[in-house]
Amino acid sequence: MATLSLLPVWAFIYLLAVSPQEREASGPMAIGEAVYGACASCHGAAGQGGAGRVLHEGEVLKTFPHIEDMLNFVYTGSQPFVSAGLAVYGNPDREGGAHAPLSYNGNAMPAQGESWGGGLTNYEILGVVCHERYAIGGADPKSEQWAAEYATWCSEDSEIFAALESGTIDFNTLAETFSMLETPPREVGTQARPSK
Numbered sequence: 001m002a003t004l005s006l007l008p009v010w011a012f013i014y015l016l017a018v019s020p021q022e023r024e025a026s027g028p029m030a031i032g033e034a035v036y037g038a039c040a041s042c043h044g045a046a047g048q049g050g051a052g053r054v055l056h057e058g059e060v061l062k063t064f065p066h067i068e069d070m071l072n073f074v075y076t077g078s079q080p081f082v083s084a085g086l087a088v089y090g091n092p093d094r095e096g097g098a099h100a101p102l103s104y105n106g107n108a109m110p111a112q113g114e115s116w117g118g119g120l121t122n123y124e125i126l127g128v129v130c131h132e133r134y135a136i137g138g139a140d141p142k143s144e145q146w147a148a149e150y151a152t153w154c155s156e157d158s159e160i161f162a163a164l165e166s167g168t169i170d171f172n173t174l175a176e177t178f179s180m181l182e183t184p185p186r187e188v189g190t191q192a193r194p195s196k
Contacts, residue, residue, distance in 0.1 A: 027156030028123075032131025035124050039132075042107075047136035051107055053099065060137040063090035063099055067153055068175075068186045069195040070129050075171060077111030077118070078102060080192035090195055113171075115190055122171050123164035130154035148183045160185065 042052030053059070064070035073081075073089050081089050081101035088098035102108055112118035112125055120128070133139045134146075134154060141150035153160055160178055163169040169177045171188040178185050186196055 028127040028130040028154045028158060028161045029135065029156075031124055031127030032129070033127075033135065035120065035128040036131050036136075039128060043132075047132065051103070051105060052109065053103060055132050055136050056138065058138050060132050061139055062094050062096065064133075064195075065091055066186065066195065067129060067133065067149055068188045070133070071125060071171060071188045072190075072193060073109070074125050074129055075111070075113035075118070075122075075188070075190055076116055076192045077113075078109040079111070080116065082108070084192045086192060086194060092195065113190055121164075123161060126153065126161055126164055152181060152183060152185065 039052070042050055043055050044050050044052075047055030047060070049055070053063070060070070064073070069090055078089065078101035086101065089101055090099055092098045110118065112120040112128075114121065130150075130153060134141055134150065139146040139150070141147060141154070152158065159181075160169075160174060163174070163177065171190050175185050175187045
């Protein structure tokens with residue numbers, strides 16, 4: 001009888017043992033998904049816009065065809081662009097028109113980088129930018145157009161993400177450090193600058 005009373009305990013332990021273990025997501029996309037919650041208050045949960053610009057359906061990719069320019073803008077925010085006299089950010093030849101540093105409603109994009117008073121690390125900024133480009137913006141990481149960028153910057157195996165996360169590089173040094181890559185990254189920087 002004592003053996004039968006332990007049957008429910010045995011069944012519970014057995015189910016735990018045979019249940020597949022959920023793999024914890026890691027890398028830039030997982031970090032970005034977690035960080036994006038703060039961005040959603042302005043850009044919308046699905047990137048549909050609001051107080052901030054629309055990101056979904058390729059809009060963010062039209063504005064920032066190069067990830068380095070987007071990383072720079074998210075790091076600095078828009079106020080340094082205004083202070084530097086830069087009339088546009090991102091692609092100046094953007095389909096639908098270039099974006100002025102202040103949003104269509106006159107609001108500034110807050111700086112996210114630590115040296116500008118933001119609360120995100122470089123690797124968190126890379127993560128959220130990857131999330132915005134691929135999960136929200138619609139870039140296909142398997143397409144010919146986006147595969148190299150995804151592999152270099154946004155995959156779980158990204159050497160750049162690992163180096164940013166470990167603190168061995170930052171946005172000012174990564175272009176030089178990774179100049180040996182097949183598709184070397186361009187300068188990101190932590191000062192407002194025109195797109196390159």
